[in-house]
Amino acid sequence: MNYWLIKSEPHTYSFEQMKSDKKTLWDGVRNYQARNFMKEMKKGDIALFYHSGKDRQVVGEVEIVKEHYQDPTTEDSNWVVVDVKYKKTFENPVNLAEIKDRKTLSEMHLVRNSRLSVSAVKKKEYDMIVKMAES
């Protein structure tokens, strides 16, 4: 099983919205690196849900429930979506400053390339973030 991080501007699509929708298709990704990560996602994988903009924190988790398929919002076959399902809201969201403070997390795409909207997360990074969210 692999771990991922997906990013959303809360004014565009918030985690609260994700929770009330229960399930959604992750559309609108128009970046090849992000797209390639989406193509690697497998059913049952977990993704951290990050709020960019004013929030700047990891607020919870979603699960990949359907692997990539053509993005229905465009005719261009370059772009794909996956289906994600609401999984869990963190008791203590993990903010970007805390992430940057941790040496273990300093190699994360989130830290290295803040503009990448979908990225891979290593198991040790995922475990640490979950631990921070629970403490």
Added chain:
DNA sequence: GCCAACGTTGGC
């Protein structure tokens, strides 16, 4: 609100 980082476009 500013600006750095990154991606894309288009002229040569």
Added chain:
DNA sequence: GCCAACGTTGGC
């Protein structure tokens, strides 16, 4: 194929 110009994202 290079690179300048421009647009967008997102942290601060």
